[in-house]
Amino acid sequence: xxxKTLNMTSALLNYLVDTSSREDKLLHALRIExxxxxxxxxxxxxxxxxxxxxLVKLIGARKAIEVGTFTGYxxxxxxxxxxxxxxxxxxxxxxxxxxxxxxxxxxxGLSERIDLKLAPALETLQGLLDQGQARTFDFAFIDADKENxxxxxxxxxxxLRPGGLIAxxxxxxxxxxxxxxxxxxxxxxxxxxxxxxxxDKRIDYAMVPIADGVSLAVKR
Ligand SMILES: C[S@@+](CC[C@H](N)C(=O)[O-])C[C@H]1O[C@@H](n2cnc3c(N)ncnc32)[C@H](O)[C@@H]1O
Numbered sequence: 359x360x361x362k363t364l365n366m367t368s369a370l371l372n373y374l375v376d377t378s379s380r381e382d383k384l385l386h387a388l389r390i391e392x393x394x395x396x397x398x399x400x401x402x403x404x405x406x407x408x409x410x411x412x413l414v415k416l417i418g419a420r421k422a423i424e425v426g427t428f429t430g431y432x433x434x435x436x437x438x439x440x441x442x443x444x445x446x447x448x449x450x451x452x453x454x455x456x457x458x459x460x461x462x463x464x465x466x467g468l469s470e471r472i473d474l475k476l477a478p479a480l481e482t483l484q485g486l487l488d489q490g491q492a493r494t495f496d497f498a499f500i501d502a503d504k505e506n507x508x509x510x511x512x513x514x515x516x517x518l519r520p521g522g523l524i525a526x527x528x529x530x531x532x533x534x535x536x537x538x539x540x541x542x543x544x545x546x547x548x549x550x551x552x553x554x555x556x557x558d559k560r561i562d563y564a565m566v567p568i569a570d571g572v573s574l575a576v577k578r
Pocket of ligand 1: 400401402425426427428429430431432433449450451452455477478479480501502503506
């Protein structure tokens with residue numbers, strides 16, 4: 359009876375979250391605080407955070423990078439899954455939003471594990487490549503401005519070791535990717551990357567319909 363992915367009704371989504379969420383008090387508090395922000399919907403869903411945490415543990419990642427940190431929800435899910443001597447590099451341009459993230463990293467005891475780079479992420483990623491850090495990362499999460507998604511994907515792919523994993527967020531973009539009347543820059547950029555990843559021989563790949571859609575790519 360499972361030839362296709364289930365249509366997710368609100369009742370079913372509530373059930374999924376109620377019966378599977380392990381969101382702790384700190385992440386819950388961060389979600390509540392972020393809800394006050396007019397851009398709160400940029401934060402990843404709790405079930406997605408739990409999924410990222412599981413993936414990072416599954417591949418035994420020690421060195422990770424996040425492109426798009428906002429108030430820190432996904433970074434905590436990722437950093438919590440790293441060993442105590444693991445490292446997460448966070449890329450963002452907003453001092454205001456990441457000051458909230460820094461406060462929660464401190465409360466979570468994760469400050470030592472996380473290195474925030476406040477600069478356009480393409481510059482940060484290129485800087486890491488220039489420093490000779492290609493093929494040294496185990497995990498990358500891409501969740502910043504959509505226009506630059508292809509650039510983030512290409513740079514992260516170079517930074518990843520073979521067998522490393524990239525997770526790309528918002529690949530279903532609220533359903534807009536499947537609506538041909540929507541032709542804005544962000545939607546077109548996501549569509550283009552989705553298409554590219556489908557036939558990209560450098561990766562093994564799956565698109566997962568969790569939250570706003572997450573593409574997973576393992577570097578060959
Ligand atoms: C969707 S939010 C990230 C959400 C975050 N992953 C979470 O779990 O809450 C996107 C973030 O990307 C950042 N951003 C936008 N353009 C950027 C750029 N060129 N370089 C780095 N970060 C950027 C924004 O400041 C914002 O915090």
